Amino acid sequence: xxxxxxxxxxxxxxxxxxxxxxxxxxxxxxxxxxxxxxxxxxxxxxxxxxxxxxxxxxxxxxxxxxxxxxxxxxxxxxxxxxxxxxxxxxxxxxxxxxxxxxxxxxxxxxxxxxxxxxxxxxxxxxxxxxxxxxxxxxxxxxxxxxxxxxxxxxxxxxxxxxxx
Amino acid sequence: xxxxxxxxxxxxxxxxxxxxxxxxxxxxxxxxxxxxxxxxxxxxxxxxxxxxxxxxxxxxxxxxxxxxxxxxxxxxxxxxxxxxxxxxxxxxxxxxxxxxxxxxxxxxxxxxxxxxxxxxxxxxxxxxxxxxxxxxxxxxxxxxxxxxxxxxxxxxxxxxxxxxxxxxxxxxxxxxxxxxxxxxxxxxxxxxxxxxxxxxxxxxxxxxxxxxxxxxxxxxxxxxxxxxxxxxxxxxxxxxxxxxxxxxxxxxxxxxxxxxxxxxxxxxxxxxxxxxxxxxxxxxxxxxxxxxxxxxxxxxxxxxxxxxxxxxxxxxxxxxxxxxxxxxxxxxxxxxxxxxxxxxxxxxxxxxxxxxxxxxxxxxxxxxxxxxxxxxxxxxxxxxxxxxxxxxxxxxxxxxxxxxxxxxxxxxxxxxxxxxxxxxxxxxxxxxxxxxxxxxxxxxxxxxxx
Amino acid sequence: xxxxxxxxxxxxxxxxxxxxxxxxxxxxxxxxxxxxxxxxxxxxxxxxxxxxxxxxxxxxxxxxxxxxxxxxxxxxxxxxxxxxxxxxxxxxxxxxxxxxxxxxxxxxxxxxxxxxxxxxxxxxxxxxxxxxxxxxxxxxxxxxxxxxxxxxxxxxxxxxxxxxxxxxxxxxxxxxxxxxxxxxxxxxxxxxxx
Numbered sequence: 050x051x052x053x054x055x056x057x058x059x060x061x062x063x064x065x066x067x068x069x070x071x072x073x074x075x076x077x078x079x080x081x082x083x084x085x086x087x088x089x090x091x092x093x094x095x096x097x098x099x100x101x102x103x104x105x106x107x108x109x110x111x112x113x114x115x116x117x118x119x120x121x122x123x124x125x126x127x128x129x130x131x132x133x134x135x136x137x138x139x140x141x142x143x144x145x146x147x148x149x150x151x152x153x154x155x156x157x158x159x160x161x162x163x164x165x166x167x168x169x170x171x172x173x174x175x176x177x178x179x180x181x182x183x184x185x186x187x188x189x190x191x192x193x194x195x196x197x198x199x200x201x202x203x204x205x206x207x208x209x210x211x212x213x
Numbered sequence: 214x215x216x217x218x219x220x221x222x223x224x225x226x227x228x229x230x231x232x233x234x235x236x237x238x239x240x241x242x243x244x245x246x247x248x249x250x251x252x253x254x255x256x257x258x259x260x261x262x263x264x265x266x267x268x269x270x271x272x273x274x275x276x277x278x279x280x281x282x283x284x285x286x287x288x289x290x291x292x293x294x295x296x297x298x299x300x301x302x303x304x305x306x307x308x309x310x311x312x313x314x315x316x317x318x319x320x321x322x323x324x325x326x327x328x329x330x331x332x333x334x335x336x337x338x339x340x341x342x343x344x345x346x347x348x349x350x351x352x353x354x355x356x357x358x359x360x361x362x363x364x365x366x367x368x369x370x371x372x373x374x375x376x377x378x379x380x381x382x383x384x385x386x387x388x389x390x391x392x393x394x395x396x397x398x399x400x401x402x403x404x405x406x407x408x409x410x411x412x413x414x415x416x417x418x419x420x421x422x423x424x425x426x427x428x429x430x431x432x433x434x435x436x437x438x439x440x441x442x443x444x445x446x447x448x449x450x451x452x453x454x455x456x457x458x459x460x461x462x463x464x465x466x467x468x469x470x471x472x473x474x475x476x477x478x479x480x481x482x483x484x485x486x487x488x489x490x491x492x493x494x495x496x497x498x499x500x501x502x503x504x505x506x507x508x509x510x511x512x513x514x515x516x517x518x519x520x521x522x523x524x525x526x527x528x529x530x531x532x533x534x535x536x537x538x539x540x541x542x543x544x545x546x547x548x549x550x551x552x553x554x555x556x557x558x559x560x561x562x563x564x565x566x567x568x569x570x571x572x573x574x575x576x577x578x579x580x581x582x583x584x585x586x587x588x589x590x591x592x593x594x595x596x597x598x599x600x601x602x603x604x605x606x607x608x609x610x611x612x613x614x615x616x617x618x619x620x621x622x623x624x625x626x627x628x629x630x631x632x633x634x635x636x637x638x639x640x641x642x643x644x645x646x647x648x649x650x651x652x653x654x655x656x657x658x659x660x661x662x663x
Numbered sequence: 664x665x666x667x668x669x670x671x672x673x674x675x676x677x678x679x680x681x682x683x684x685x686x687x688x689x690x691x692x693x694x695x696x697x698x699x700x701x702x703x704x705x706x707x708x709x710x711x712x713x714x715x716x717x718x719x720x721x722x723x724x725x726x727x728x729x730x731x732x733x734x735x736x737x738x739x740x741x742x743x744x745x746x747x748x749x750x751x752x753x754x755x756x757x758x759x760x761x762x763x764x765x766x767x768x769x770x771x772x773x774x775x776x777x778x779x780x781x782x783x784x785x786x787x788x789x790x791x792x793x794x795x796x797x798x799x800x801x802x803x804x805x806x807x808x809x810x811x812x813x814x815x816x817x818x819x820x821x822x823x824x825x826x827x828x829x830x831x832x833x834x835x836x837x838x839x840x841x842x843x844x845x846x847x848x849x850x851x852x853x854x855x856x857x
Contacts, residue, residue, distance in 0.1 A: 070596050099625035108614040127597050159487030185312040187750045188232035202784030229753045287733040313751045317785035339708035404718030
C-alpha cells in the first residue's frame with residue numbers, strides 16, 4: 050500500500066484508496082472488479098464479511114474522490130483479514146443502464162446469500178451466481194423494495210381517541 | 214407424480230409455492246448447481262470442478278424424496294423453511310428458504326431518525342437486542358465523530374449490558390437446544406435462569422426485551438442505585454445451575470451420541486462461507502472480535518476465548534455453555550470498574566436535555582423538540598462497524614447524506630450468513646439430526662430476514 | 664361449594680348425594696376452556712415472550728395450556744405471536760384452515776394486531792386481514808402477564824359461551840381488545856437529573 054504525500058492519492062492494486070472516518074475504502078472500477086478481488090484474496094483478506102448495495106438516486110451529489118465517476122448504484126463489499134486483523138471496504142459503481150456485476154461466489158462462497166439479497170432488494174444481477182433468485186420477497190413480487198423510487202408502502206392510519 | 218407437480222397442487226390454493234426459491238429436482242439443475250447445494254463446491258480442486266460438466270444426473274433419482282420442513286415447525290427456531298432431498302433417511306441436499314419474517318427494516322430505517330433507529334434495529338436479533346442497538350449506536354457515533362468522547366460510565370454500562378445479554382441469549386440457546394434434542398426439562402431450566410436476567414433488564418431499561426436503551430451518545434438512563442446487588446445475585450445463582458447442566462447434559466452419553474460428529478464443518482469451509490461466532494470457533498480458530506479487534510474496553514479485561522476442535526454440534530454447545538461462564542467472569546470484573554459520571558455524552562447536538570430542565574429553560578425545550586421531531590443531522594459519509602454478538606459478527610453499515618435520517622442502513626446479520634452453512638453441515642447426515650444441526654447454528658430469523 | 668367443604672371435613676362420608684346435574688353444554692364449555700391447546704405459531708420477538716409465559720415463572724400449564732401442539736389438527740387456539748410478512752400470510756391462512764372447529768385466534772402483540780411499528784410494504788397490517796381474530800393483546804412485546812390476561816379473557820368467553828354467540832352473529836372473530844398489563848416490577852427507570 051503506498052501512502053504518498055497529499056498531492057498524490059493513495060492507490061492499491063491500481064485502484065484509488067480512500068479513507069472514511071479512519072476506515073480504508075477502495076474504489077474499484079467495474080471492469081477491474083474480479084481481478085482486484087482476486088488480488089485482495091491473495092493479500093490475505095480471507096473472509097468476505099458483507100456484500101450489499103446502495104441506491105444513490107436521490108443523493109447523486111455524494112462526495113467521491115477525483116477519478117471515480119458516480120453511478121446510480123454502488124456495490125459495497127466489506128472484507129476481513131483474520132491473519133492481519135484488518136478490514137477493507139470495496140466500493141464499485143454500477144450504472145442504472147447496466148445493473149450487473151460479476152459474482153464473487155467462486156472466490157467467497159459466503160456471498161451467495163448476500164448477492165441474492167442485493168438482487169432481490171435492488172435488482173442488481175450478479176453474473177456467474179449459481180442461483181440468482183429472490184430470497185426475502187415472495188417469488189412473484191414485482192419491484193425491488195430498497196430502491197429509492199420504491200415507496201415504503203405505508204398505509205394511512207387513523208388514530209382513534211385513547212380509551213378512557 | 215413428480216415432487217414438483219404434487220407440490221404445486223397442494224400449495225397452489227394457498228400461494229405458498231415459492232417457485233424458483235425452492236429446492237428443485239436434480240433433473241432441472243446443472244451439475245454445478247447440484248454440487249453447490251450438496252455442499253461439495255468448497256472441497257473440490259479445479260481439476261475436479263472441470264469434470265463436473267460430465268457428471269450426469271444421479272441414476273437413482275427416482276429413489277430420492279424432496280420433503281418440506283417448515284416454515285411453521287416446532288424446531289426450526291422461527292420461520293425457517295428447509296427443503297431436504299432425502300434418500301431413505303440420509304439427507305443429500307438441503308436448501309433453506311428464508312424471507313418469511315422479512316419486515317423491511319432496512320427500508321423503515323431510512324425513514325426513522327438516528328435517535329429512533331434503535332427501536333427498529335433492536336427487533337432484528339430479538340434474543341440479543343442490546344447488541345443490535347450497540348452496533349447501530351457505535352456506527353452513528355463514528356459518523357458523528359464522537360466515538361472517542363463517549364463518557365466512561367456509559368461505555369462500561371454498555372459493556373455490562375452487552376455481556377448480560379450474551380448470557381441470556383446463550384441460556385436461551387441451551388434451553389432450545391435441549392428441547393430440540395429431546396431434553397425438555399432443559400427448556401424450563403434455561404428459561405428460569407433467563408427470567409432473572411430479564412428482570413434485571415426491566416429494572417434498568419424499563420422493558421424485558423427490545424429495550425431501545427443504548428442510544429447514540431451513551432445510554433438512555435442511569436443504572437438504579439442497587440444494581441450491584443442485583444448483578445451479584447445473578448452471578449451467585451448461575452454457577453451452580455450451570456454445573457447442573459453439565460451433569461444433565463454435557464457428560465451424559467445420550468447427549469454426546471446425539472451431538473458429537475453431527476453437523477461437522479471444517480475451518481476452511483467456515484471461513485469461505487463467512488461464518489463467524491461459535492461456528493467458526495468450534496472449528497479451532499480462536500476468532501472473537503472482543504479479543505482480536507477490541508472495541509469499548511474489552512482489551513482491559515481478562516477473559517478466555519473458548520475454542521472447539523471438531524467443528525461439530527457438541528463443540529458449539531460446549532462453547533456456548535462456557536461462554537456463559539466467561540461472560541460471568543467479565544461481568545464480575547465490570548462490577549468494580551464502572552466509574553461514576555455521565556451516562557451519556559453532554560453534546561447538546563446529540564443528547565436531549567434532562568426532563569427536569571425542560572420546565573426551566575426555553576433552550577432546553579426547543580432543543581428537546583428539535584431532537585425528537587426532526588432529529589440530529591449526521592455529517593455525510595459511510596462507515597461499517599462490527600461487534601461480537603452471541604451469534605457471530607454483527608455489523609452495521611450506514612451511509613449518511615447529511616440529513617437526520619440514514620440514507621442507507623444495512624445490518625450484517627450473523628445468522629443470515631451462518632444459515633448458508635446448513636447444507637454443508639447436513640449433507641450425508643440423518644434427517645433426525647437435521648434439527649440438532651439447525652439448533653447448533655442458533656439462528657434468529659428476525660436478523661436473517663430483517 | 665358446599666360439597667367441597669363437606670368432603671374436606673368428613674371425607675367420602677361428607678357426600679350426602681351422589682348425583683350432580685348440569686347441562687352437557689356447560690360441561691363441554693368448561694372443559695374446552697380449561698384444556699385448550701395452542702398451535703405453535705411463534706414468529707418473532709413475541710414468540711420469545713410466549714415461550715417465557717410457558718416457562719416456570721409464569722407457567723401456562725396452570726391454565727391447561729402447557730402443551731403447544733405442532734400439528735394444527737390437534738390445536739384449539741392459534742396465538743399469532745409476531746409480525747406476519749407478505750410471504751408468511753398464505754402459510755398462516757393454510758395453518759388456520761387446517762385447525763378443526765372450534766378454533767380461536769389470539770393476536771399477540773402490536774405487529775400481529777395492526778402491523779405495529781412496521782407500516783410498510785413487507786408486513787401485513789394486522790392478521791385480522793387473514794384470519795378472524797378473537798382477542799387482541801397489545802404490547803411490543805406483551806408482557807407475560809398481558810398474554811395470560813388475553814388467554815384468560817378468551818377462556819372466560821369460551822366458558823360463557825359468549826364467543827360462540829358472537830361467531831354466530833357476525834361470522835368473524837370475537838374482536839375483544841384487552842388492556843396491557845404492565846410487568847410486575849414497578850421501580851421507575853432513572854431518567855437522570857444531569
